[in-house]
Amino acid sequence: MNINHHLDEATLVSYAAGAMSQSMALVVACHISMCNVCRDRVYSTEAIGGMLLESLEPAAISEDALNKLLARLDEEPIVQVSKAEERLSSTEQDNVPAPLNDFIGNSLNEINWKSILPGIHYYDISCKTEFGGVSRLLRISPGKSMLLHSHEGNELTLILRGSITDEVGRFTVGDIADLDSDIEHQPLVDGDEDCICLVATDAPLKFKTLLGKIVQPITGF
Amino acid sequence: MKQGYEKRSGEDLKKPTTILQQEALIDWSDLLSILALKREKELYIQIYQHFAPKIKAYIIRLGMVNTTAEELMQETMLSVWHKAHLYDASKAVASTWIFRLARNKSIDWMRKQKYPDYSLQDWLEEPAENNNCGEQLITSDRMAKIIKQLPEKQGQVIYMSFYEGRSHVEIAARLGIPLGSVKSRIRLASQKIKMIWKDEV
Numbered sequence A: 001m002n003i004n005h006h007l008d009e010a011t012l013v014s015y016a017a018g019a020m021s022q023s024m025a026l027v028v029a030c031h032i033s034m035c036n037v038c039r040d041r042v043y044s045t046e047a048i049g050g051m052l053l054e055s056l057e058p059a060a061i062s063e064d065a066l067n068k069l070l071a072r073l074d075e076e077p078i079v080q081v082s083k084a085e086e087r088l089s090s091t092e093q094d095n096v097p098a099p100l101n102d103f104i105g106n107s108l109n110e111i112n113w114k115s116i117l118p119g120i121h122y123y124d125i126s127c128k129t130e131f132g133g134v135s136r137l138l139r140i141s142p143g144k145s146m147l148l149h150s151h152e153g154n155e156l157t158l159i160l161r162g163s164i165t166d167e168v169g170r171f172t173v174g175d176i177a178d179l180d181s182d183i184e185h186q187p188l189v190d191g192d193e194d195c196i197c198l199v200a201t202d203a204p205l206k207f208k209t210l211l212g213k214i215v216q217p218i219t220g221f
Numbered sequence B: 001m002k003q004g005y006e007k008r009s010g011e012d013l014k015k016p017t018t019i020l021q022q023e024a025l026i027d028w029s030d031l032l033s034i035l036a037l038k039r040e041k042e043l044y045i046q047i048y049q050h051f052a053p054k055i056k057a058y059i060i061r062l063g064m065v066n067t068t069a070e071e072l073m074q075e076t077m078l079s080v081w082h083k084a085h086l087y088d089a090s091k092a093v094a095s096t097w098i099f100r101l102a103r104n105k106s107i108d109w110m111r112k113q114k115y116p117d118y119s120l121q122d123w124l125e126e127p128a129e130n131n132n133c134g135e136q137l138i139t140s141d142r143m144a145k146i147i148k149q150l151p152e153k154q155g156q157v158i159y160m161s162f163y164e165g166r167s168h169v170e171i172a173a174r175l176g177i178p179l180g181s182v183k184s185r186i187r188l189a190s191q192k193i194k195m196i197w198k199d200e201v
Helices: A009-016 A022-034 A036-054 A065-073 A083-094 A098-104 A210-219 B019-025 B028-038 B041-061 B066-086 B094-111 B120-124 B140-149 B152-162 B168-175 B179-200
Strands: A114-117 A120-124 A135-140 A149-151 A155-161 A176-179 A195-201 A205-207
Touching: A009 A022, A009 A036, A009 B152, A009 B179, A022 A036, A022 A098, A022 A135, A022 A155, A022 A195, A036 B041, A036 B094, A036 B152, A036 B179, A065 B041, A065 B066, B028 B041, B028 B066, B028 B094, B041 B066, B041 B094, B066 B094, B140 B152, B140 B179, B152 B168, B152 B179, B168 B179
Parallel strands: none
Antiparallel strands: A114 A120, A120 A135, A135 A195, A149 A205, A155 A176, A155 A195
């Protein structure tokens, strides 16, 4: 997979620290599972957590804790092979990254889309968001664009199928657009197939146009 | 440190009496790798005595009460035993791997939801290029030294992220600064830490 757009360093830190909402972390985890470059980067960022753990003053542990623990070691572990792991091999061709499997199953072709505007469909993911953010899949037809918007907070967009172009550049499968309030953009689907992307925000978007302002309360996007 | 494991049931394990003296020299990553192969409780106890109090301290810093922290520490240490075979010393030092287990246990519990993770299984996949992020044997004062080299404002956002689990938006609100400033501080801090690691290799 030829991935050209990667995670912002600040996003990686927040993810590695466990400091993200579930919806934002889902997009990050999906990108990492598709991108070797960011996988290496997350290892070295999690190492900051390891070093911080190592540098903590030890807390007092109750005296019987170790005995209790030793007594449990021989118990059968509750094997929780996550759905993601089960399906890992079967899904690659369909471009559903493993972490997303838990939420939508293993096919992008069996999603119960809802229509908002001609050529624009969405599917809300049952993922927890914060500060009025969203967690959803978008399916946009060729030649259509998302509404011009800017952000109060962060916005993560991961391309799962097709491609888009915006003021920042061209985004194809596996690419992530990691944007914040400094950026105002209007992504356009530039290929000849529908573009499907996974989007999460941690604050409501700000729309520039009247249509956007009317549609936003309905779509949240 | 109190050695609280004399009354273990049934098992006749040697007492690792010299642990404390040797602690500074122990390579925990080697030990964890050996644990994966040999499944020896003696080794496990050694790892427990070093990491359990730190895991608990981390969980308390995330805002959990004592009893919960104790419980989550136990769950984390149980995962260490059951998942040791997934540990790959070429990818991460022991403290990083254990941090990750503790982080996931804590967040899952705190938010009653699963923190999306690229699965541990991924660690067994093809090695990407050797990442020389510069993690080697870590001594506990090393991170403190590194953090001291950072400007205070940069250290602060790293602490708020890792120890308090605060998102960018929360940090911005708490410090009363724009989101963009939070992100650039975090970026600078992270890059600087990684730079220092590389220089130390």
